[in-house]
Amino acid sequence: MVLVDNGRSEMLGNEFHDMLRCIRCGACLNHCPVYGAVGGHAYGWVYPGPMGSVLTPLMLGLKEAKNLPNASTLCGRCEEVCPMQIPLPKLLRQLRVNETKVSRVPWALKLWAFFAKHPRLYHRFAALKIGLLGKIGRGAFRYFPFAGGWTASRDLPAPQGETFMAAWKKQQEM
Numbered sequence: 001m002v003l004v005d006n007g008r009s010e011m012l013g014n015e016f017h018d019m020l021r022c023i024r025c026g027a028c029l030n031h032c033p034v035y036g037a038v039g040g041h042a043y044g045w046v047y048p049g050p051m052g053s054v055l056t057p058l059m060l061g062l063k064e065a066k067n068l069p070n071a072s073t074l075c076g077r078c079e080e081v082c083p084m085q086i087p088l089p090k091l092l093r094q095l096r097v098n099e100t101k102v103s104r105v106p107w108a109l110k111l112w113a114f115f116a117k118h119p120r121l122y123h124r125f126a127a128l129k130i131g132l133l134g135k136i137g138r139g140a141f142r143y144f145p146f147a148g149g150w151t152a153s154r155d156l157p158a159p160q161g162e163t164f165m166a167a168w169k170k171q172q173e174m
């Protein structure tokens with residue numbers, strides 16, 4: 001008899017032990033907006049969707065699958081539909097915390113953090129970016145710098161219209 005542990009013993013009793021209740025029913029996949037947009041192959045290993053984004057880093061190690069916990073909007077639909085009541089968003093957040101301990105923060109995220117701390121600059125930059133990329137992209141990009149992993153198997157939709165904040169402001173004025 002061969003027992004494949006794949007990190008399960010490690011999960012027993014640590015902050016991820018809720019994940020051991022997963023019965024692989026797939027309900028979280030079918031309700032996940034990210035899974036619906038990118039499909040199963042994008043997750044790169046056996047388990048896709050929210051359960052894969054938690055399981056894969058735990059089984060292969062965070063270094064191998066560090067992007068998966070970040071590929072989530074944390075909308076919470078997965079937890080709502082999970083028959084085993086696994087707190088998937090909480091586990092994804094914990095993996096993100098753990099990831100910051102084992103890897104360096106990418107420069108693109110540092111840049112985003114800079115703009116996020118300066119809201120006025122952020123809004124101007126976002127409006128400029130949407131305007132420019134919308135014109136250049138004409139609907140979608142076949143290749144986009146820094147997004148090669150995405151564009152290798154699908155087009156990247158070009159931003160359209162106005163920023164969320166501009167649309168929100170208009171809505172409030174109506």
Ligand code: SF4
Binds near residue numbers: 081
């Ligand atoms: S809904 Fe819950 S039990 Fe079903 S696959 Fe997802 S995490 Fe596992």
